[in-house]
Amino acid sequence: MLSLYHAALLLLVVWLKPAACSVDQCGSLGAQLSIPNTTVNLSTYEANGTIIRLPGTVESCGGPDLVAHSTANLCRIVLVKATSTSSAVQIEAWLPDRDGWNGRLLATGNGGEGGCIDYATIQNGAGLGFASFGSNAGHNGSQGFDFFLNQPEVIQDFGHRAIHVEAEVAKEIIQQYYGSSVKKSYYAGCSTGGRQGFQNAHLYPEDFDGLLLGSPGVDWLRIVSSKGILARRIGWPDLESQSYVRPEQWKSIVDEQIRQLDPLDGVRDGIIDEPTKYRFDPETLACGTGVLNDSVCLSPQQVNSVRMAYEPIADSSGQIVYPAFELGSNTDVFSSNQKNGSAQLTYTILQDFWRGAVFNDSKWTPNNFSTADMDFALEVNPGGVNAWDSTDLSAFYERGGRIISYHGRNDETVTSALSERFYTTVQSKSNLSLNDIQSFYRLFFIPGMHHCAGGPGAWSIGNAQKYPFDSSRLDPQHNALMALVDWVESGSEPRTLVGTKYEDDDIGGNVVAQRTYCPYPSVSKWDGAGNITIASSWTCVAPSVCNS
Template sequence: MRLPLTYVVAVLSYASCVRSSFSSQCLAFNPQNSIFNATLTVREYVTAGTNILFPDNDASCGRPSQAVSVDLCRIALHVPTSNRSSITMELWLPETWQGRRVLASGNGGIDGCIEYENLAYGTQHGFATVAANNGHNGTGGHDFLNNPDVIIDYAWRSLHTSISQTKSLASKFYGNTYQKSYYIGCSLGGRQGIGAADRFPSDFDGIIAGSPAVDFNHLYAWRASFYPITGKSTSANFINASLWSTIHTEVLRQCDTLDGVQDGIIEDSSLCHFRPEALLCSNGTTANCLSPAQVDIVNNIYSPFYGSDGKLIFPAMQPGNELLAASGLYSGMPWPLSQDWYRYVLLNQSDWDQATFDLADAMLADEINPSNIRTWPTTLEPFSSRGGKILTFHGGQDQQITSYNSPRLYNHLASGRDASSTQLDEFYRFFRISGMGHCEGGPGAWAFGQLGGSPAVGVPYEPSSNALAAIVDWVEKDEAPETMTGTKFVNDDPTMGISFQRNHCRYPRRNTYTGGNASNPDNWQCKYV
């Protein structure tokens, strides 16, 4: 049926009027008047489909632009946090404010990089979304040197300040009080989420905390320990990327079929007790095998890290991540994040050499515990008692933070609360994502809306398969996620279709193959075993 021309013109005129009204609302908003000493640096109306450019963004952050899918009002503010530090925060306000929800995004590493992809992701689903730079710009730690105030911003103040201001500013902009507050982050962002629940239990109602960098001081010591173990890339016993590929093949030979399926994915790496001795060179063979010294290196990498007092500093690295870690922690190069943390925060010694790292350095990190950054809560009782919910996850092939640390945190909380898994699950649910690297990537079904950017956001916005939708339903409908369905796209490209899916289980349940087509998620069950 052909619509009358007058009707079509009226509809287009109305849409144009609404768009013009929101644009005017945006350009008339003066958020800096509500924040002491704040400076407005950007205020612009952005239409759906725009690719926003960030010419002044620190190049090390690697985010020169960001496409947006909805009409929004973009606000950027410079906000002082002390007499010698400040944060830059970006608040993106979508035209349609769904459920009067606000969302904050975390950061990564030791960086001060705004995660624009999470701003776009949040506004796509109607959240007033904020992200901040943690009090400094770029991925390095130079700005921490001799400035404890910047360290405070990094440890907690940047996130707390930005979400506190967002609640107020969003309510003023839309003329309605916000209803619920959410958080999304991975790695350092995971630590920020857990830390916020501990330090400021009323900041968020729902938190997505992926691959959390908790027990932060010990984590950065553990990471620093790899360089002395592997040796320099020029050392005689160094294991290069090609040999790590051989080791990975042997890991899969020993452990891939423990779950009953040969698919290149170790469903539960805690069952894999890898023996590198199987690759020991013999009978004069020197290619694609390990020398005795190299066997010792591999065994050290896959062993827990203990202090001189015999107490655990950090759990062992899990096997299965060799292809990813070969260019990172196993590369025969200093781990830059740990090096900067020791140089500019712990030691104030800009020429410190990570090759000298020893147990004394490891113990020093936790003794100093700058700005109480450790993040190792015992109960999270104030957060849970007000109805807060945490959805956390960790990839089984994480190449930067061992996936064994997240069960350790879960068990630590259960012990601190004297709670059973059923009781802990009332507010804290942890999902092990088999075949996923650090926050994303890997051979597993790893896309489940856990962070902005493709392909994680290529899944439907439904609680069963999208972490952001799941945390909203848990908070607002008390419908907790039983499993989290992950999707593996062909070539990790949502436009090429789905390769397979898997229902990832909440800890301590284990995903168990029951027979049939392993690509069918219904042929796996979550069991206590």
């Protein structure tokens, strides 16, 4: 009979053996990984709960003091895959132990002009059992032009190639580490990541089974161009012009839009549910009306500037090509345009990308930006970055792929009307009925949500912009990634999503409101009787009924 000591020792050996095996397997993978044109830079086993320091991260990606958290017992692999003789994509893999892997792959995209690995989504994914991956889209950093200057192949990676490379490498790593093929492949990305996902579905429809795409920057070059065009419309860069609307005036302008338009959806909650439905007359803000005080009220020239700021954008031929900036959204992307008293856009992507990728000219500035500069960029389309040409999703549809897209109606960076246009264009290009398109692609608008996350509304639907997930809301009703998995694997259509607003936006903290959201073209409308902070008080109605 075993003594108590020997029994405990035996249990300890049994408990340690799987971990020791996993450590060995991780080390072996790093040494033996066989993928052409690939170099492994790091292979390390991380126990659940380990703080992972990332000192090599560049400043614009949160470095050098950025840390991540191991959310499972996992093997972490960092590698570089050459995509040409002059370009390469860095890929990070977080591989849960075999007994913790759910058989699924989760790949992630980037934001802005790329260059930063999406650690928040990787952490959440690994914690849920996904073999999770991220990439730097072919360059390190989210600010600057040097990595694009004279680097056409690097531009190709950012433009369209990096996510496909990530998907192929991820599947090969999974095969070699787990000894079996992935069961289902998923992708999650927001903003540029949403753009990358739609491009991938168009160009490489076999890569993923399900795509979760937030605030997608599908018309990327026009999105970025709009910041320069709108800045010029409000008088910039002539800061002394009578037409120039100063940065400090804009909060009062936007607050007044919300005050006037918020009640029109039937609920006074500080949120304009459907800003695309309304027009706003800035004449009401003119000096002398008494609406705004003398320090921020609008001169006649400024009234005209504000009016122009909310008009859609036309190309050089006069054709409308980009929707109007949405009422009630923060305007800093075009109105925060001076530094130390000199003209300078704080939205740096325009200058970076046009310098490095469009004109290949390190001296270029956006101070005289015009629709001709936008049109030229569209003509060049560096790296195939503009995903508006990706509206043919027929191959992805025919193979049974699924897409859940979401977009905040208070998005300050990518106007939500763009998602509406993209959705209807996909439908018309493939000649799909509403039932057909909803059988594989569902779009949810989130009133009161900023760009990708945050805002006054009940915006949290498991958006992987935040770490960690709320572990109490990992069901398909409250978590869009879980809804996507349920749709792909069980055929359960996401009829609604429930968004949650946490106190101080502290995910997992005190819940202050919830709301039911609906697949477009249906809209979420208060039932007129229930508590507006409770999800059951909101129902899905046809758009013709809304605001009646």
